[in-house]
Amino acid sequence: MGTSSASAKPAANGGLEPLFRPQSIAVVGASANPKSQGYEFVQGLVEIGFPGPIHPVNPKLDELLGHKAYPRLEAIPGPVDFVISAVPASATLELLEGAKAKGVKLIHLFTARFSETGRDAATQLERELKRRVKEAGIRVIGPNCMGLYYPKAKITFDPELPAEPGDVGFLTQSGSHGFRLVTRGKPRGLRFSKVISYGNALDLDEADFLDHFAEDPDTSVIAAYVEGIRDGRRFFSALRRAVARKPVIVLKGGRSAAGHAAASSHTAALAGQMKMWRAAVRQAGAIEVRTIDELVDMVVAFKYVGPAAGNRVAVLGGAGGETVESADLCNEAGLELPLPPEELREQLRETVPHAWDWVGNPVDASILAWGRRSEAFEVMAMMAASPAYDAIIANLRGIEDALGREDGETVFRDYMERVKRLARESGKAAVFVLGEPRSNEEWRWKGAIRVSEELAAAGVAAYPDMDRATRAMGRYLRDLARRRGGGSSGGRRHR
Amino acid sequence: MGTSSASAKPAANGGLEPLFRPQSIAVVGASANPKSQGYEFVQGLVEIGFPGPIHPVNPKLDELLGHKAYPRLEAIPGPVDFVISAVPASATLELLEGAKAKGVKLIHLFTARFSETGRDAATQLERELKRRVKEAGIRVIGPNCMGLYYPKAKITFDPELPAEPGDVGFLTQSGSHGFRLVTRGKPRGLRFSKVISYGNALDLDEADFLDHFAEDPDTSVIAAYVEGIRDGRRFFSALRRAVARKPVIVLKGGRSAAGHAAASSHTAALAGQMKMWRAAVRQAGAIEVRTIDELVDMVVAFKYVGPAAGNRVAVLGGAGGETVESADLCNEAGLELPLPPEELREQLRETVPHAWDWVGNPVDASILAWGRRSEAFEVMAMMAASPAYDAIIANLRGIEDALGREDGETVFRDYMERVKRLARESGKAAVFVLGEPRSNEEWRWKGAIRVSEELAAAGVAAYPDMDRATRAMGRYLRDLARRRGGGSSGGRRHR
Numbered sequence: 004m005g006t007s008s009a010s011a012k013p014a015a016n017g018g019l020e021p022l023f024r025p026q027s028i029a030v031v032g033a034s035a036n037p038k039s040q041g042y043e044f045v046q047g048l049v050e051i052g053f054p055g056p057i058h059p060v061n062p063k064l065d066e067l068l069g070h071k072a073y074p075r076l077e078a079i080p081g082p083v084d085f086v087i088s089a090v091p092a093s094a095t096l097e098l099l100e101g102a103k104a105k106g107v108k109l110i111h112l113f114t115a116r117f118s119e120t121g122r123d124a125a126t127q128l129e130r131e132l133k134r135r136v137k138e139a140g141i142r143v144i145g146p147n148c149m150g151l152y153y154p155k156a157k158i159t160f161d162p163e164l165p166a167e168p169g170d171v172g173f174l175t176q177s178g179s180h181g182f183r184l185v186t187r188g189k190p191r192g193l194r195f196s197k198v199i200s201y202g203n204a205l206d207l208d209e210a211d212f213l214d215h216f217a218e219d220p221d222t223s224v225i226a227a228y229v230e231g232i233r234d235g236r237r238f239f240s241a242l243r244r245a246v247a248r249k250p251v252i253v254l255k256g257g258r259s260a261a262g263h264a265a266a267s268s269h270t271a272a273l274a275g276q277m278k279m280w281r282a283a284v285r286q287a288g289a290i291e292v293r294t295i296d297e298l299v300d301m302v303v304a305f306k307y308v309g310p311a312a313g314n315r316v317a318v319l320g321g322a323g324g325e326t327v328e329s330a331d332l333c334n335e336a337g338l339e340l341p342l343p344p345e346e347l348r349e350q351l352r353e354t355v356p357h358a359w360d361w362v363g364n365p366v367d368a369s370i371l372a373w374g375r376r377s378e379a380f381e382v383m384a385m386m387a388a389s390p391a392y393d394a395i396i397a398n399l400r401g402i403e404d405a406l407g408r409e410d411g412e413t414v415f416r417d418y419m420e421r422v423k424r425l426a427r428e429s430g431k432a433a434v435f436v437l438g439e440p441r442s443n444e445e446w447r448w449k450g451a452i453r454v455s456e457e458l459a460a461a462g463v464a465a466y467p468d469m470d471r472a473t474r475a476m477g478r479y480l481r482d483l484a485r486r487r488g489g490g491s492s493g494g495r496r497h498r
Numbered sequence: 499m500g501t502s503s504a505s506a507k508p509a510a511n512g513g514l515e516p517l518f519r520p521q522s523i524a525v526v527g528a529s530a531n532p533k534s535q536g537y538e539f540v541q542g543l544v545e546i547g548f549p550g551p552i553h554p555v556n557p558k559l560d561e562l563l564g565h566k567a568y569p570r571l572e573a574i575p576g577p578v579d580f581v582i583s584a585v586p587a588s589a590t591l592e593l594l595e596g597a598k599a600k601g602v603k604l605i606h607l608f609t610a611r612f613s614e615t616g617r618d619a620a621t622q623l624e625r626e627l628k629r630r631v632k633e634a635g636i637r638v639i640g641p642n643c644m645g646l647y648y649p650k651a652k653i654t655f656d657p658e659l660p661a662e663p664g665d666v667g668f669l670t671q672s673g674s675h676g677f678r679l680v681t682r683g684k685p686r687g688l689r690f691s692k693v694i695s696y697g698n699a700l701d702l703d704e705a706d707f708l709d710h711f712a713e714d715p716d717t718s719v720i721a722a723y724v725e726g727i728r729d730g731r732r733f734f735s736a737l738r739r740a741v742a743r744k745p746v747i748v749l750k751g752g753r754s755a756a757g758h759a760a761a762s763s764h765t766a767a768l769a770g771q772m773k774m775w776r777a778a779v780r781q782a783g784a785i786e787v788r789t790i791d792e793l794v795d796m797v798v799a800f801k802y803v804g805p806a807a808g809n810r811v812a813v814l815g816g817a818g819g820e821t822v823e824s825a826d827l828c829n830e831a832g833l834e835l836p837l838p839p840e841e842l843r844e845q846l847r848e849t850v851p852h853a854w855d856w857v858g859n860p861v862d863a864s865i866l867a868w869g870r871r872s873e874a875f876e877v878m879a880m881m882a883a884s885p886a887y888d889a890i891i892a893n894l895r896g897i898e899d900a901l902g903r904e905d906g907e908t909v910f911r912d913y914m915e916r917v918k919r920l921a922r923e924s925g926k927a928a929v930f931v932l933g934e935p936r937s938n939e940e941w942r943w944k945g946a947i948r949v950s951e952e953l954a955a956a957g958v959a960a961y962p963d964m965d966r967a968t969r970a971m972g973r974y975l976r977d978l979a980r981r982r983g984g985g986s987s988g989g990r991r992h993r
Contacts, residue, residue, distance in 0.1 A: 120856055177819025179864070190938060228819060256822035293830070294823055294965055324672025324723060327751035328789055335788070361615055369674065443685060443947055452938055470789055 019207070019215045022109040022142055023197065024156055025084030026055045029076060029107075031098055032089030032114075033059030033067050040113055041089035045070065047159040051166050054157060058083065076101035086110045087150060092117055092125065095132055095146075103139045110136075112145030113160075117203055119147050133205045148202025149178030152185065152195065155221065160200070169194020171302055172222035174212035176201060176230045177256065183295050184226065191303050192459035196221040208233045210241040217245035224305045225249055226298055230256040239283050246288040250305040250482065253289050254298045255280060288485060290478060300471050304434075304479035307464035311393040311432035314480045315339045317386035319379055319397040320365025321469075329365045329398065329469050336477030340364045344391045354381055368398075380421040387429035394432035394480065395425065396472055399465075401438055403450025415450075419457055426463040432480070435465045436472045514702070514710045517604040517637055518692065519651055520579030521550045524571060524602075526593055527584030527609075528554030528562050535608060536584035540565065542654040546661050549652060553578065571596035581605045582645060587612055587620065590627055590641075598634045605631075607640030608655075612698055614642050628700045643697025644673030647680065649690065650716065664689020666797055667717035669707035671696060671725045672751065678790050679721065686798050687954035691716040703728045705736040712740035719800045720744055721793055725751040734778050741783040745800045745977065748784050749793045750775060783980060785973060795966050799929075799974035802959035806888040806927035809975045810834045812881035814874055814892040815860025816964075824860045824893065824964050831972030835859045839886045849876055863893075875916040882924035889927035889975065890920065891967055894960075896933055898945025910945075914952055921958040927975070930960045931967045 028048060034041030041061075048057050049068050057070045058079050064072035073079050076086065076098070083105045088098055092114055102110055117129040129146070136143050144150050149160040155168035160178070164185050171193050175181045178200040185195060196219060199212050209229050216225045225245055232238045245251050255277075284291045292298045316338045320326030333340055342364055343351065351359040355378060358370045362382060371378045387395050399422065405415040426433040435458065438451045458465045466472035523543060529536030536556070543552050544563050552565045553574050559567035568574050571581065571593070578600045583593055587609055597605055612624040624641070631638050639645050644655040650663035655673070659680050666688050670676045673695040680690060691714060694707050704724050711720045720740055727733045740746045750772075779786045787793045811833045815821030828835055837859055838846065846854040850873060853865045857877060866873045875892075882890050894917065900910040921928040930953065933946045953960045961967035 122855075175819070177822070179816075179818030179820060183820070230822060256819055256826065294827070295819070296963065296965070321674075323674030324670070324751055324790070325674060325678070327672070327725060331751065332789070360617075443951070448943060456938070468791065470791070 019142075019211065020219070022085075023151060023153055023158075025109065025158075027058065027081065027083050028053060028055065028085045028087065028158075029058040029060050029073075029079060029083045030087045030089065031060040031076060031101075032091075032094075033061045033064065033072060034089070035064060035067060039089075042067070043162060044087050044089060044113070044160065047162040047164075048157075050162045051154065051157045051159045056081070076107075077104050079105065082106060084108050088112045088114050088145075090114055092128060092146070095128075096135065099132065099135055099139060099141070102141055107141055110141055110143045110145075111148075111150035112143060112202075112205070113148065113150060114145070115147035115202070117146050117205075119203060129203065129205060136206055143206035144199065145202045146205060148176070149181055149200035152181065152198040152200075154195065165189055165194060167194050168196060168221070170196050170221060170223040171226060171306070172196045172216035172219060172224070173198040173226040173228070174201065174209060174216065175199070175226075175228040176204070176209070177228055178202065180228045180254075180256075180295055184228075184298060187295065187299050188302065190455055190459055191299060191465065192307065192462055193299070193302055204231075204233055210234065210237040213238070213241040213245045213251075217241070217248050223249055224302055225251045226254075226302055227251065228254045228256060228295075228298070235283075239287055242284070242287040242289055251287075251289040252292055252298055252301045252305070253284055254292050254295065255284075288482075290482060296471070297474075300466060300475040301478065303464050303466070304475045305482075307462050308394075308434055308476065308479055309426075309432045309464075310430070311480055311483055313339075313393040314477075314484070315341050315392050316394045316396055316476070317383065317389075317392040318365035318395070319383050320367060321398040321400055322367060322369035325398070325400075325469075326363075326365045326367040326369075329396075329473075332469050332473040333365070333396070333477075336473040337481065338394075338396075338473060338477055341391055343386065344389070347385060347389045347391065350385055351382065354378075354385065377417065377421065380418070380425065384421070384425055384429070387425060387431050387433070392431065394434075394476065395429065396434045396436070396469075396476060397422070397425065398436040398469060399438065399454065400436065403438060403447055403454055406446060406450045419454070422458070423461050423463060426458075426461070432476070433464065434472050434476050435463060436469050437465050437467055514637075514706065515714070517580075518646060518648055518653075520604065520653075522553065522576065522578050523548065523550065523580045523582065523653075524553040524555050524568075524574060524578045525582045525584065526555040526571060526596075527586075527589075528556045528559065528567060529584070530559060530562060534584075537562070538657060539582050539584060539608070539655065542657040542659075543652075545657045546649065546652050546654045551576065571602075572599050574600065577601060579603050582608060583640075584608045587623060587641070590623075591630065594627065594630055594634060594636070597636055602636055605636055605638050605640075606643075606645035607638060607697075607700070608643065608645060609640070610642035610697075612641050612700075614698060624698065624700060631701055638701035639694065640697045641700060643671070644676055644695035647676065647690065647693040647695075655695070660684055660689060662689050663691060663716070665691050665716060665718040666721060666801070667691045667711035667714060667719070668693040668721040668723070669696065669704060669711065670694070670721075670723040671699070671704070672723055673697065675723045675749075675751075675790055679723075679793060682790065682794050683797065685950055685954055686794060686960065687802065687957060688794070688797055699726075699728055705729065705732040708733070708736040708740045708746075712736070712743050718744055719797055720746045721749075721797055722746065723749045723751060723790075723793070730778075734782055737779070737782040737784055746782075746784040747787055747793055747796045747800070748779055749787050749790065750779075783977075785977060791966070792969075795961060795970040796973065798959050798961075799970045800977075802957050803889075803929055803971065803974055804921075804927045804959075805925070806975055806978055808834075808888040809972075809979070810836050810887050811889045811891055811971070812878065812884075812887040813860035813890070814878050815862060816893040816895055817862060817864035820893070820895075820964075821858075821860045821862040821864075824891075824968075827964050827968040828860070828891070828972075831968040832976065833889075833891075833968060833972055836886055838881065839884070842880060842884045842886065845880055846877065849873075849880065872912065872916065875913070875920065879916070879920060879924070882920060882926050882928070887926065889929070889971065890924065891929045891931070891964075891971060892917070892920065893931040893964060894933065894949065895931065898933060898942055898949055901941060901945045914949070917953070918956050918958060921953075921956070927971070928959065929967050929971050930958060931964050932960050932962055 030044045032041045033045050059067040059072040062074035086107050118126040152159050181198045181200040216222045320329035368379045405411050525539045527536045554562040554567040557569035581602050613621040647654050676693045676695040711717045815824035863874045900906050
C-alpha cells in the first residue's frame with residue numbers, strides 16, 4: 004500500500020478549509036475555445052456566481068466572459084489565493100514561480116500528462132515539481148484531475164454540475180468519477196458539500212481529504228474513490244477517524260492488475276494486497292463498493308433510508324415470480340422476512356377479506372385486487388406499523404401505469420402521496436424500487452422520470468431494481484447493527 | 499428435490515408438439531370484460547391470427563370479438579383440440595367432464611386458487627383433479643399459469659406479446675416471469691419459439707418441457723424458470739440431455755425459505771438443498787442465474803455474442819475512472835486483458851501518433867482525441883483484428899451525444915455503422931455497453947432508445963452497464979471453454 008512519504012505535513016484537521024475558501028481565483032491557461040477546459044473553468048465560476056475576482060490568464064486574451072485577462076499571474080493587480088492551472092505540463096515550473104511571487108496558497112493542477120503516462124520524462128518532471136512545491140510551501144490538488152467543486156462557496160469545475168449545495172462529501176482520484184457521482188446522484192436526490200478530484204496526489208492526498216471531510220460540519224456522508232494509496236498507515240488511521248464520525252463508503256479502483264500489467268506474478272501479488280486492503284477497510288468500519296453505481300446506492304441508503312432497530316423487513320414484492328425473486332434477493336442480502344404475526348393477520352382480515360390469510364412476505368400484489376394498487380399500499384402501511392418489522396421495501400414497478408387511465412392523474416397523485424407517507428411517517432427504514440427505465444413508450448418514460456424526480460425531491464430512497472435495492476438495504480442495516488455494537492467487525496461504537 | 503411421481507407418462511420426446519398445434523381452441527370462461535383474462539385470451543388469439551376456429555364458452559355470451567359463443571364445451575359443433583380454462587377452480591371438475599366428452603387433447607388451466615393458496619380444501623381439489631386428469635388421459639398445462647405462447651403457431655396468452663417468432667424457448671413456472679422475459683427480451687433483440695407457463699405442474703412438468711425444447715428444431719437456446727421440482731432425477735436427466743444439444747439457462751425461484759416459512763430449521767435444510775441443486779445444475783453443464791435480468795443477459799450472450807477461442811478481451815473502457823472500473827469488472831468476471839503486443843503498437847503508432855505508446859487495455863477513450871469517437875472505434879477495430887484477442891467489449895456510453903451536434907445525424911450514423919461492423923465483421927465475440935437509460939433529457943433518451951433498437955435489430959449483443967456486460971461475457975466464454983472440453987465441470991463435449 005505504498006510507502007510513507009514521511010513529509011512534515013501540517014496537521015490536516017481543520018487546516019484545509021481556509022484554502023478552499025479563496026477570496027480570488029486565477030485560471031491560468033484560460034481559453035476562448037468553448038470546448039476547452041480552460042474555458043469551462045472560467046465559465047463554471049462565472050455561472051455559479053463566484054463572488055470574488057476571477058482572473059483569466061493567457062497572453063493571447065484581453066478578456067474572457069466579461070473578465071479582464073492577464074498575460075501572466077504576476078501581472079494581476081491585488082492578491083490571488085487560488086490558481087487553477089490548465090497550462091501544459093511543460094509550463095508548470097514557470098507557473099509555480101509566478102504563484103510564489105503572488106503569494107498563492109492553493110494550486111489546482113488540471114494539467115496532466117505527468118507520471119500517469121508511464122513516460123520517464125513526464126515522471127521526472129512530476130518529481131521535480133513536487134520538490135519545488137514542498138519548497139515553496141504552496142498546497143497542490145492534482146495534477147491530472149478536475150479539482151474542486153464546492154457549491155456552497157460558489158466554486159465548480161464544471162458548469163453542468165448543480166449549484167445547490169448538499170451534505171455528501173466526495174474525494175476522488177478520478178475527475179470523471181467526480182462528474183459521474185454528482186450527475187448520477189442528482190436524480191436520486193444527492194447534493195454535495197464538496198467534491199475534490201485530486202488525481203496524482205502530488206501534495207494533498209486521500210488521507211488529508213478524509214480528515215477534512217471528517218471534520219467538515221457541512222458533510223454528513225463521505226464517499227471516496229481511490230486508486231493508489233500514498234501511505235497506507237496514514238490512510239487507514241484517517242479512515243478510522245472518519246468512520247467514527249460519519250459513514251464512509253469507499254470505491255477502490257485498480258483492484259486488478261488489468262490495464263496496468265499483464266504479468267501474472269504481479270496479479271498474484273495484487274490479489275494478496277487486495278485481500279489485506281479489504282480486511283483493513285472492513286476493520287475500519289467503512290463500506291466497500293465495486294462500482295460508481297453501488298457507490299450512489301450506498302450514499303442514498305445512508306442519506307435517505309432512515310432508522311432501523313434490526314433487519315426484519317416487510318416487502319411488497321411485485322407480482323407472481325417477481326415476488327419469489329424479491330424473497331430470494333432479500334435472503335441473499337441477509338434480510339429477514341418474518342410472516343405477518345397473528346395480530347396483523349386480524350387487521351388484514353378486515354382490510355383485505357378476500358386474501359388476508361394468504362398475504363405472505365413478500366406480499367404478492369397479484370393476489371390483491373388487481374389494478375387497485377392502493378390496497379397493496381394499505382397492506383404495506385399496516386405492516387410498516389407492526390412491531391414485527393424494522394424496515395420496508397416496496398416495488399413500485401408500473402406505478403406510472405395509472406397515468407394511462409382516464410382518471411390517471413388523480414389516482415397517480417394518490418399513489419405517490421401514499422408512497423411518501425410510507426417512507427416518512429412509518430418511522431421505519433424504507434426503500435422503494437422504481438419501474439423499468441428503458442421504456443420505448445414516451446408517456447411511460449415520462450411517468451417513470453416523474454416518479455423518480457418526485458421521490459428524490461421528497462428525500463425518499465429509490466433504486467432502479469430489486470437486486471440493487473436489497474443489496475443496499477442489507478449492507479446499510481448491517482452497518483447500523485455494527486454501529487450499535489451488534490457487529491463483530493471491530494468498528495468503534497458511537498452514536 | 500421432491501419425490502418421484504412415478505406415473506406412467508408417455509415418452510415426452512417429440513410427443514408434445516402435436517398437442518401444441520391444435521386445429522381448434524375453446525376458451526372456457528371467456529368474458530366480455532376487456533380487463534379480464536377470459537377476454538384477453540380470446541383477444542390474443544384473434545389479434546395474432548390463430549387460423550382455426552376459436553370458440554368462446556360462456557352461457558351469458560352470444561358472441562365475443564366476432565366469434566360465436568357457446569354455453570358449454572359440449573355445445574360446440576365439431577372437434578376441440580385445446581381448451582383454455584378461465585373458470586373458477588370449483589368449476590374445473592365439470593369442465594374436465596366436458597373436455598372428455600369432446601375428445602380434447604390438451605387443457606391449459608389458467609384457473610388458479612389451488613394448492614398455491616396453502617388452503618386445505620384447495621389442495622384437496624387439486625389432488626382430485628389430478629387423479630381424474632390421469633384417468634381421462636388428457637394432458638394439462640397448469641393450473642395457475644398463463645399457458646402457451648407459440649407465435650409461429652399463432653397462439654398467445656397475451657395480446658401485447660410480439661407476433662414474430664424467434665428461437666428462444668422458455669419454460670416457466672411463473673406466468674408473470676413469462677411476460678417479463680418476453681417484454682424485457684424484446685428491446686434486446688430476443689424473440690421466442692415458445693413460452694410455456696406451467697404453474698403448479700399438475701400433469702406436464704419441467705422435465706417434459708425440457709425434453710420438448712431439447713428436441714424442438716425451432717429452439718436454439720433454452721431458458722427455464724423453476725420453483726419446485728416434481729422429480730429431481732427425471733429433471734436432471736432431462737437437463738443433461740438438453741445441455742448436450744443446446745445452451746440451457748436456469749433461474750431457480752424459491753432459493754430461500756423466505757415467504758414460505760420463517761422457521762430457521764427449514765431455512766437450514768433449504769440451504770443444503772440449494773447447495774446440492776447448484777452442484778447438480780453445474781454438473782449438468784447448465785448456466786444458473788439469480789434474476790430475470792440475468793436470464794435475459796445470458797440468453798442475449800448465447801444468441802448474439804458470437805464465437806471465441808479463449809477469454810482474452812480487448813476493451814474500450816469509457817473515460818478516466820470508468821476505464822479502471824471496466825478493468826476491475828473484467829478481472830472479477832474472469833476475463834483476461836492482455837496489453838497490445840508489439841505488432842499492434844506499430845500499427846497504433848500510425849493511427850493515433852499522439853497516444854500510441856499510451857494505449858492500454860482497457861483503452862481509455864479520454865486519451866484519444868476527445869469528441870472524435872471514430873478514433874476510438876479505429877483503435878478497437880485494430881484490436882479486434884489482432885490475434886492477441888479473442889473478444890471485444892466496447893462502452894458506447896454517450897454515443898448519442900453526437901445527435902446534439904449540428905452534423906449530428908451523419909456523425910451518429912457513421913458511429914453506428916462502425917459499431918455494427920465491429921460486432922459482425924471482426925469474427926470475434928463482441929459485447930457493447932449502452933448509455934445511461936434514465937436520462938431526463940428527451941433528445942438523449944430518444945437517442946439512447948434508438949441506439950438500443952438499432953443494435954437489437956442488427957443482432958448485436960448490448961448490455962445496460964459494464965457490470966452486467968462483463969459478467970455475461972465471462973460466463974459465456976467459460977461455457978464455450980467447457981463445451982470445447984477445456985472446462986472441468988464434467989459436461990459433455992459436443993459442438
